[in-house]
Amino acid sequence: MTAYFIRRLLLIIPTFLGITIMVFAITRFVPGGPVERMISAARQMQTEGGSGISRGSGRENSGQPLSEEQIQRLKEYYGFDKPLLQSYFAWLSKVMVGDLGKSTRYYDPVWNMITERIPISLYFGMLSLVLVYGVCIPLGIAKAVRHRSGFDNVTSIIIFVGYAIPGWVAGVMLLVVFASRTDLFPLGGFTSDIFYELSFMEKIRDISWHTTLPLLAYVIGSFTVMTLLMKNTLMDHLSSDYVRTAIAKGLSFKQAVFRHALRNSLIPIATHFGNNISVVLTGSFLIEKVFNINGMGLLGYESVVDRDYPVVMGILVISSLLFMIGNILSDICVALVDPRVRFQ
DSSP, X not given: OHHHHXXXXXXXXXXXXXXXXXXXXXXXXXXXOHHHHHHHHHHHHHHXXXXXXXXXXXXXXXXXXXXXXXXXXXHHHHTOSSOHXXXXXXXXXXXXXXXXXXOTTTOSBHHHXXXXXXXXXXXXXXXXXXXXXXXXXXXXXXXXXXXXXXXXXXXXXXXXXXHHSOHHHHHHHHIIIIIIISOSSOSSOXXXXXXXXXXXXXXXXXXXXXXXXXXXXXXXXXXXXXXXHHHHHHHHHHXXXXXXXHHHTTOOHHHXXXXXXXXXXXXXXXXXXXTHHHHHHHOOHHHHHHTTOOSHHHHHHHXXXXXXXXXXXXXXHHHHXXXXXXXXXXXXXXXXXXXXXXXX
C-alpha cells in the first residue's frame, strides 16, 4: 500500500505540469490580456482628450495610441515577448520557490492576495463540510430505514427541489426573500461596516448574521447528493445476504444496520471526502459573487473577468494541487472504511 501511495504522489508532478501548461497556453492566446487592456485604456484617454488629439497625425490618426516600441516594452514587462515554453518554464521556476508573480490589475503579489482571502473561504468551506456530513449521513440512514414512509416522501420532495436549484440561484432567492423584502439578513458581505467597533460577542453575532444565507447556498447542492447517496447505498446493503444472516442469528434490525450495513455504506461517502478539500479552500465562484464575499471564489471570478492571468494561474496552482491531494486522501479514507481494500 505504501508503494501505491508513493506512485500516486509522484503522478502529481506530470498531472500538475499538464494542467498548468494547458491553462498557461490558453492565457497566451486568448485576447483581452494586460497589454490589450493598457492599449484600450490609452485609447480611452485619447478619446476623452478631445478633438485636439484626433486632429494630430501619425499613430493617433491610425487609432493606435501606443507606438510599437511602447507595445514591445509592455510585452517584455508582462513576459509576452518570449516563446510559450520559455515563458512557461520561467513562470514555473518562480512557482517552485513560492513566487506566484504580481497581479497585472492591482500590482500586488499574488500570494498575498490569495492568503488574505483563504481564511474566509476556509471558514465557509469547513462549516459547509461539517453540516453536509453531519446532516446527510443521519438523514440518509433515517430515509433508508423508513423507506416509502411519510417522512421519506416529504424529505425526498425537499431534497429533489434542492437538487434542481443550483447553489448560486438559491442564494439569489434567499437574498430576495430574506434580505431585500424582509430585511432579516444583510444583502452581502462578510461583516458589517462597524464591525471593528463592536464587542467580542457582537462580532460573533455579526459574523453569524452574515454567514447564514451564504452557508445555506453552499450546503444545498452537496446536501442533496450526499443524502441520496447515503440512502441508496444503505438500502442496497440492507437487502444483502450478510445483513439477513446477521438478523437470522439473533441481531436486532438496529444492530444489523449499525454494526454491519452502515460501515460498508460509508465507502461511497469516503470516496467523495477528499474531492471536497479543494472546494473547502477555493470556495464557490458564483456564490461568493452573489453574496459579495471577498474570498477565493470571488478573487478567481474577478481575475478571469479582468484577464488577470497571474492571479488565475496562482489560484490554479493551489486548487489543482489540492484536488490531486484530495484524490489521494479519498483512497486513504476508503482503505480505512473498507478493510477489504488493498492497494497494489
